[in-house]
Amino acid sequence: MTGTGSLEEARELLREFPVADGHNDLPWALRQQVRYDLGARDIATDQSAHLHTDLARLHAGGVGAQFWSVYVPSDSAFLPGAVPATLEQIDCVRQLIDRYPSRLRSALTAADMEAARAEGRIASLMGAEGGHSIDNSLATLRALYALGVRYMTLTHNDNIAWADSATDEPAVGGLSAFGRAVVREMNREGMLVDLSHVAATTMRDALDASAAPVIFSHSSSRAVCDHPRNIPDDVLERLPANGGVAMVTFVPKFVLQAAVDWTAAADENMRAHGLHHLDTTPEAMRVHREFEERNPRPVATVATVADHLDHMREVAGVDHLGIGGDYDGTAFTPDGLNDVSGYPNLIAELLDRGWSRTDLAKLTWRNAVRVLGAAEDVARDLKSRTGPSNATLEQLDG
Amino acid sequence: MADLQDELQATAEAGRLDAPAKRKPKPSHRFGAAEPVAPPDGTAERGTADAARAPEAAGRLADPEGAEQSDGLEEAHAFLADHPVADGYSGLPWVLRHLPWYDLELGESGVDTDVPRMREGHIGALFWSLHLSEPLTGDRAVGATLEQLDLVHKAVHAHPAGLRLVRTASEVTDAHNCGRVAILLGPAGAPALGDSLAILRALHALGLKALTLAGVSWASEAGLSRFGEEVVREMNRVGVLADLSGAGEQTIRRTLAVSRAPVLCTRSAAHALRPHPANLTDDLLAALGEAHGLCMVPLTAEQTGPSVRDVADHLDHVRSIAGPKSVGLSGTYDSGAAHPEDLTDASCYPHLVAELLHRGWSHDDLALLTWGNVQRVLRSADFTARAARDRREASTARIADLDG
Numbered sequence: 001m002t003g004t005g006s007l008e009e010a011r012e013l014l015r016e017f018p019v020a021d022g023h024n025d026l027p028w029a030l031r032q033q034v035r036y037d038l039g040a041r042d043i044a045t046d047q048s049a050h051l052h053t054d055l056a057r058l059h060a061g062g063v064g065a066q067f068w069s070v071y072v073p074s075d076s077a078f079l080p081g082a083v084p085a086t087l088e089q090i091d092c093v094r095q096l097i098d099r100y101p102s103r104l105r106s107a108l109t110a111a112d113m114e115a116a117r118a119e120g121r122i123a124s125l126m127g128a129e130g131g132h133s134i135d136n137s138l139a140t141l142r143a144l145y146a147l148g149v150r151y152m153t154l155t156h157n158d159n160i161a162w163a164d165s166a167t168d169e170p171a172v173g174g175l176s177a178f179g180r181a182v183v184r185e186m187n188r189e190g191m192l193v194d195l196s197h198v199a200a201t202t203m204r205d206a207l208d209a210s211a212a213p214v215i216f217s218h219s220s221s222r223a224v225c226d227h228p229r230n231i232p233d234d235v236l237e238r239l240p241a242n243g244g245v246a247m248v249t250f251v252p253k254f255v256l257q258a259a260v261d262w263t264a265a266a267d268e269n270m271r272a273h274g275l276h277h278l279d280t281t282p283e284a285m286r287v288h289r290e291f292e293e294r295n296p297r298p299v300a301t302v303a304t305v306a307d308h309l310d311h312m313r314e315v316a317g318v319d320h321l322g323i324g325g326d327y328d329g330t331a332f333t334p335d336g337l338n339d340v341s342g343y344p345n346l347i348a349e350l351l352d353r354g355w356s357r358t359d360l361a362k363l364t365w366r367n368a369v370r371v372l373g374a375a376e377d378v379a380r381d382l383k384s385r386t387g388p389s390n391a392t393l394e395q396l397d398g
Numbered sequence: 399m400a401d402l403q404d405e406l407q408a409t410a411e412a413g414r415l416d417a418p419a420k421r422k423p424k425p426s427h428r429f430g431a432a433e434p435v436a437p438p439d440g441t442a443e444r445g446t447a448d449a450a451r452a453p454e455a456a457g458r459l460a461d462p463e464g465a466e467q468s469d470g471l472e473e474a475h476a477f478l479a480d481h482p483v484a485d486g487y488s489g490l491p492w493v494l495r496h497l498p499w500y501d502l503e504l505g506e507s508g509v510d511t512d513v514p515r516m517r518e519g520h521i522g523a524l525f526w527s528l529h530l531s532e533p534l535t536g537d538r539a540v541g542a543t544l545e546q547l548d549l550v551h552k553a554v555h556a557h558p559a560g561l562r563l564v565r566t567a568s569e570v571t572d573a574h575n576c577g578r579v580a581i582l583l584g585p586a587g588a589p590a591l592g593d594s595l596a597i598l599r600a601l602h603a604l605g606l607k608a609l610t611l612a613g614v615s616w617a618s619e620a621g622l623s624r625f626g627e628e629v630v631r632e633m634n635r636v637g638v639l640a641d642l643s644g645a646g647e648q649t650i651r652r653t654l655a656v657s658r659a660p661v662l663c664t665r666s667a668a669h670a671l672r673p674h675p676a677n678l679t680d681d682l683l684a685a686l687g688e689a690h691g692l693c694m695v696p697l698t699a700e701q702t703g704p705s706v707r708d709v710a711d712h713l714d715h716v717r718s719i720a721g722p723k724s725v726g727l728s729g730t731y732d733s734g735a736a737h738p739e740d741l742t743d744a745s746c747y748p749h750l751v752a753e754l755l756h757r758g759w760s761h762d763d764l765a766l767l768t769w770g771n772v773q774r775v776l777r778s779a780d781f782t783a784r785a786a787r788d789r790r791e792a793s794t795a796r797i798a799d800l801d802g
Contacts, residue, residue: 035794035796036596036794037794038791038794039791080536080537080538081537083537083540083541083544084537084540084541084592084594084597087540087594087596087597087600088594088596088597088600090600091596091597091599091600091792092596094599094603095792098792099791135541137541137544137545139544139545139548140541140544140545140548142548142551143544143545143547143548143604146551146604147600147603387552387556388548388552390498
């Protein structure tokens with residue numbers, strides 16, 4: 001059990017090296033709940049009834065930088081609107097930054113992140129969650145970069161034409177030729193390649209193709225908990241050579257084996273009743289409630305997440321770890337990490353496990369800043385040698 | 399420094415303006431005294447003047463280049479060196495989409511615009527249209543517009559010594575002082591917004607300065623819908639100019655009423671002289687002048703006529719109806735349109751200015767026409783946006799809520 005002393009030390013540590021979190025879905029939550037009416041979900045006030053995130057809890061959690069996800073769905077029903085909706089998500093982040101200038105600061109570079117830390121503001125970056133957001137267009141990729149997007153997850157839950165997702169049937173077998181061109185263009189712009197959500201084959205292909213360090217904006221260890229959303233050890237082992245950062249996520253159904261099994265059983269139960277497993281109609285919710293009454297939901301804890309970090313440190317090394325909570329992107333959270341105010345509990349747990357202050361500073365802040373700076377260096381080099389690519393999916397993948 | 403330059407420009411604008419009655423009568427015509435002298439600001443007789451114009455043009459062609467003409471051109475060059483052209487419309491981006499190898503330093507005969515010819519034509523600022531030639535709607539128009547924006551960024555980046563992308567009046571002045579052609583992004587077509595104010599703001603963040611209010615449900619022949627009015631207010635807030643060339647009359651009138659910033663008509667001439675659908679009736683020209691908007695006369699045969707003097711007639715007419723502060727120039731090169739003789743590419747502005755000098759346009763009026771009016775409109779839009787942003791939050795209005 002975490003002692004009060006550790007928690008105090010954790011908070012003090014976070015004041016110096018705050019959390020740079022890789023993934024928060026506040027923009028999508030604001031779109032779904034209030035259609036971007038930021039006054040109706042004023043995060044300067046307590047939003048704990050509606051959201052995992054508000055400014056006071058970010059402060060309590062010691063958050064100093066946040067990659068805000070500009071996620072839009074990747075299912076076929078939504079796809080034609082993916083690019084316009086991504087622009088709306090980007091606008092949402094920009095409006096948040098405009099609305100709370102004393103607490104949030106736009107960050108486009110590693111230097112901006114450090115400047116925000118010095119000012120005590122939260123460096124606000126953007127990450128696009130899925131290659132569907134560029135609609136197979138390298139020009140659109142560059143437009144997203146110009147608007148401030150600093151990472152793109154190559155896929156979300158569904159395959160796209162040029163990359164396989166972890167949670168879909170293998171089709172491309174990793175990255176296609178156009179997919180590799182996307183990675184190179186991201187390198188050239190200075191946009192981080194994010195390998196959360198992608199198939200292990202795509203992770204390996206992207207590590208082969210990328211000239212810059214990659215990130216996993218919200219993924220944990222597959223050796224600790226066998227779920228396709230997590231990172232296999234052979235991929236973690238490649239991070240030291242690549243320079244990348246794996247940001248551990250808290251989502252119980254990815255990090256706790258009992259929760260993985262429980263979710264699979266719950267989904268199976270839905271299908272047995274002739275329902276889709278993501279159905280939220282009253283009938284579906286009733287079926288799910290009955291299942292949950294018979295089978296109590298397993299609860300992850302701070303220790304569950306720390307177990308992942310211990311293993312990932314063993315395999316990848318402490319210079320290649322980070323944190324990506326996925327707040328407001330997941331229905332359930334571990335005990336002790338219930339919202340964005342919970343990070344000190346995780347740091348306290350790691351202090352109790354003997355992590356040094358130096359290692360913790362890397363985990364929370366330094367690795368994330370380093371990886372963005374490294375992407376900038378690679379971009380400067382590539383831009384001096386090559387022009388922007390206008391390769392098309394048709395040209396490269398036939 | 400930029401602001402100081404603006405002040406100097408503003409002073410020039412505020413200078414004495416020739417009243418139409420005081421305009422010097424045109425002396426002998428530079429192409430031969432036998433040709434009829436165009437009345438300085440006649441309106442009623444213009445409708446029938448086109449028929450009589452063809453033989454005039456032929457007569458002028460037959461004339462050898464006389465000393466008088468080159469004198470006029472020299473004066474025009476000298477004038478334009480001090481007062482460059484701010485050109486309201488170029489179709490170059492769409493052309494570049496299909497000529498990815500095109501080099502703006504070297505040029506090519508099939509394209510009307512390149513950096514050397516822009517310099518020869520004294521073009522100091524140029525709106526690069528993001529209109530899509532293929533009729534794309536909804537979500538596809540948004541993506542295609544992003545691609546056009548990327549292409550423009552790429553083209554400007556590839557010619558740092560010739561071109562500079564700018565967003566504000568001050569940046570236009572800075573670019574000009576540095577010897578660069580200031581490139582302004584727009585107009586884009588209204589479908590580029592995908593019916594979303596958030597996308598308007600995103601496009602503005604990427605540099606968009608003007609949007610043509612036509613071709614969508616909220617800005618049609620029926621006028622502006624409630625959502626359309628909200629679009630105009632949000633354009634005012636962020637600093638995107640409304641372009642009303644090709645917009646329906648109801649849309650034009652409603653936009654003039656709603657907009658707090660001056661509007662542009664990036665490609666409109668005088669309907670009284672040539673009844674083209676995008677040309678403005680005298681009624682609308684007068685309304686535009688009252689609203690301090692800007693009618694940018696296109697150098698196209700279709701909208702203005704086949705000769706330099708046809709274009710000058712339109713400029714005379716627009717100046718007399720809308721006023722000298724509401725008339726501007728729009729080369730409309732590389733848009734697929736045919737151009738009047740002697741105005742066939744971006745290098746030809748001195749021919750037009752020589753004609754206007756010849757007609758007795760004062761230097762003050764000419765300076766407003768070529769440069770000052772666009773500077774004023776850009777500056778007003780910037781000012782309106784700054785003021786509006788303090789009063790209004792970003793609009794989250796949705797078309798489904800306002801237009802049902």
